Amino acid sequence: MLVHPQFDPVAFQVGPLAVRWYGLMYLVGFVLFVALGKIRARPGSGFKPADLDDMLFYGVFGVILGGRLGYVLFYKPGYYLQHPGEILAIWQGGMSFHGGFLGVLAAALIWARVRGKRFLEVTDFIAPLIPLALAAGRLGNFINGELWGRPTDVPWGMVFPQADTLARHPSQLYHFALEGVLLFVVLWLYTRKPRPLGAASAVFLIGYGLCRFIVEFYREPDAFLGLLSLGLTMGQWLCVPMIALGVFMLVRASAKAPGGRA
Numbered sequence: 001m002l003v004h005p006q007f008d009p010v011a012f013q014v015g016p017l018a019v020r021w022y023g024l025m026y027l028v029g030f031v032l033f034v035a036l037g038k039i040r041a042r043p044g045s046g047f048k049p050a051d052l053d054d055m056l057f058y059g060v061f062g063v064i065l066g067g068r069l070g071y072v073l074f075y076k077p078g079y080y081l082q083h084p085g086e087i088l089a090i091w092q093g094g095m096s097f098h099g100g101f102l103g104v105l106a107a108a109l110i111w112a113r114v115r116g117k118r119f120l121e122v123t124d125f126i127a128p129l130i131p132l133a134l135a136a137g138r139l140g141n142f143i144n145g146e147l148w149g150r151p152t153d154v155p156w157g158m159v160f161p162q163a164d165t166l167a168r169h170p171s172q173l174y175h176f177a178l179e180g181v182l183l184f185v186v187l188w189l190y191t192r193k194p195r196p197l198g199a200a201s202a203v204f205l206i207g208y209g210l211c212r213f214i215v216e217f218y219r220e221p222d223a224f225l226g227l228l229s230l231g232l233t234m235g236q237w238l239c240v241p242m243i244a245l246g247v248f249m250l251v252r253a254s255a256k257a258p259g260g261r262a
Contacts, residue, residue, distance in 0.1 A: 001167050002158040007143045025140030029133030030056055036129045040191075046117070047125055055111060055126065062107030063100045064090065070099010074234060075222065097134070097212075098238040104130075120198040127204040128187035134208075135180025142172035149174070149218045163220075171219035178211035196253040199262040205246030209239040 010018045037052040071094040072080045072087055080087050105123070112122045141147045148160040149169025157167030186207055191200050216236045221227055225234050254262040 002156065002170075004145050004148075004158055004160045004170075006145065006161065009144055021143045022140040025136045025143075029136040030060065032132045032136065033059070033126075033129045036132065037126070040125060040128065045125070046121065051115075054115075055108075058107035058111045059104055059126075062103035062105075064103070066103015066106065067095035067097070067100030070096035070102060074099060074238065075225065098235075098242075118197070120201055123204075124191075124195070124198065124200040127200045128184065128191050130204065131180050131184035131187060131208075135176050135184070138172050138176040138180055142170065142176070147172055148220055150220050152218075168220070169218040171215055174215045174218055175212075178215055179208050183207045183211055196257040196262050198249050199253040199257075202246045202249035202253060202262075205242045206250065207246075209243035209246060212236075213239045213243070 007021065009020050009022065011021045011024050012019050034052045034056055037047075037055065038049040041047040041049045041051060068088065068090050074096055076094070104126075108122045108126065109119050111117075112119045145160050145162050148158075148163050149171035151157075151166045152169050153167065154169070156170065158170045159165060159167055183204070187200065187204060190203055213236050216233045216239075219233070219235075221233045228234060228237060250262055
């Protein structure tokens with residue numbers, strides 16, 4: 001039986017300033033986004049390496065504001081309706097991927113309009129840049145020992161002392177492997193060839209939705225929500241429209257592509 005190492009959440013401290021691992025993982029994610037984006041911003045792509053700096057500026061606000069507001073609206077609307085002063089208290093924890101994703105879409109839409117580009121052209125460009133940033137965030141979850149999995153008897157089951165003494169799925173690492181590394185490989189290889197407008201965005205929606213849906217079966221549901229209709233979690237229900245929209249977009253892109261293939 002494995003036991004979570006119980007890492008110190010503070011990576012290092014300079015005087016009164018404490019730098020936490022989770023914050024560092026966000027920074028790693030942003031750096032990976034820019035580094036990979038500059039590789040993709042090759043001649044003929046329609047994007048320049050300098051564009052990535054502006055994209056990141058818009059994207060940071062989209063991730064943080066969208067992630068927080070998504071958590072408030074999707075997970076604890078009743079609580080924050082009674083405690084509106086805590087809505088922006090990000091330091092207390094509570095971020096939602098789906099909210100952050102909507103925030104990034106809003107940021108991409110604004111950036112596209114400012115630069116005179118098509119929205120799907122922008123989302124197709126950034127789709128392969130997102131998974132490794134997500135992977136970095138999941139490592140932050142694992143270091144913090146949060147978002148642990150359901151009880152299990154698999155050999156790699158891990159005890160998270162902050163939860164209880166039961167061996168649990170290290171679901172943070174499942175997230176890391178599937179919606180991070182695997183999805184990155186799929187999208188990076190898929191976008192090596194020219195694809196119809198919207199196809200890369202569609203593959204991201206389908207890929208992330210399926211990976212997250214699967215991992216949620218091994219992740220402990222939020223205590224304040226539990227399982228919802230049909231025994232699914234909130235995360236799974238939020239993935240359903242992502243997958244459906246992705247399938248619709250991919251079919252549409254395929255129909256418009258020469259030979260009917262995306």
